[in-house]
Amino acid sequence: MDYINRWGLLNSLISIINETSDNDTNVMLAKYLLENYNRLHELNVYDIADECFVSRATVRRLAQSLGYNNFKDLKKQFDDFYSNYSFYRFGIPATSEEHSVANHLYEMALECDRHLTPDFLERVVTKIHQSKQIVFLTSDVYSDQCSDFQKAMILSGKIVRVISNKFEDNPVLENLNQDDMLVVLSVAGFFANVSFDMVNSLDTHKVLITTIHKELYEKHYNEVWYLSSSDLSQSRSVYTIYALKYYLESIYATYIKKYGK
Structure with missing residues (x-):
């Protein structure tokens, strides 16, 4: 998948949880990735497979369905665009009482x-x-x-x-x-x-x-x-x-x- 497609990863994961039945394995994995976004850099495919009670192949298939060669590439997406995704995580600061x-x-x-x-x-x-x-x-x-x-x-x-x-x-x-x-x-x-x-x-x-x-x-x-x-x-x-x-x-x-x- 080309680099530009990766700027839609967050939407792709959210689409899975919005549009797919809860009993689908991909929903469980998508929820896990979104809930653990801040610590994904610490995890690997073995950790996720164990914590979600699925096979490593299942994790890899999800990554491939989203356009990545493997989970390592998907994880790198979050690292590369951490500053972009920080858009959602911080409030707007007031610089002073006069500049609320x-x-x-x-x-x-x-x-x-x-x-x-x-x-x-x-x-x-x-x-x-x-x-x-x-x-x-x-x-x-x-x-x-x-x-x-x-x-x-x-x-x-x-x-x-x-x-x-x-x-x-x-x-x-x-x-x-x-x-x-x-x-x-x-x-x-x-x-x-x-x-x-x-x-x-x-x-x-x-x-x-x-x-x-x-x-x-x-x-x-x-x-x-x-x-x-x-x-x-x-x-x-x-x-x-x-x-x-x-x-x-x-x-x-x-x-x-x-x-x-």
């Missing part, structure tokens, strides 16, 4: 609004409406925000697709053309970096939503929609949690006003 989370949110909204001008929003929703297909591409970190936008748009008469795992050899991506629109979501730049080569190979109208300002992005994307005027830290902040939601909601509000049924 509420104040940070207010400042974030003002900053986003500087980019979400009426002319910009009008151009964006017109492009969305005119595009034959709209596909959002993101790691599992922002799949929920995309899903909310997707549901709202579909109920307003515009089909939107969201891809947050199984990126490589995906027929939806491979069939995109210049009549379509691909929107890549990467607030802190992690996903934009690892998906760059794959996205660059696609022949479609490409948009990146990010806080990271790079000449490379502006050169290879048709459009870059910025959430902020300057690069932001990769640590958890109001931008990594709320900016994308605010941004997409502003786009949807403009779309429904102009094109809603």
Whole structure:
């Protein structure tokens, strides 16, 4: 499996526990991996087989079904993306009484609004409406925000697709053309970096939503929609949690006003 596909591992494990019967061995293993994520670096296939009362072959089959050669490769996924998955594990710090989370949110909204001008929003929703297909591409970190936008748009008469795992050899991506629109979501730049080569190979109208300002992005994307005027830290902040939601909601509000049924 290509490196990029591994950015959907968390979604893949969660899909197993959401969509499969509790008496399925894979559910037990998926729950175990998720519950023990913080100590996976200490475990090996023998430990997991013993603690879950399954064979080592069963553990290996789960890893292979998720696209890994073996459990060791799957475990390395969590090590490699520890900082990315830390998105879920820490709260947003208040730097002082004067800069509470509420104040940070207010400042974030003002900053986003500087980019979400009426002319910009009008151009964006017109492009969305005119595009034959709209596909959002993101790691599992922002799949929920995309899903909310997707549901709202579909109920307003515009089909939107969201891809947050199984990126490589995906027929939806491979069939995109210049009549379509691909929107890549990467607030802190992690996903934009690892998906760059794959996205660059696609022949479609490409948009990146990010806080990271790079000449490379502006050169290879048709459009870059910025959430902020300057690069932001990769640590958890109001931008990594709320900016994308605010941004997409502003786009949807403009779309429904102009094109809603």
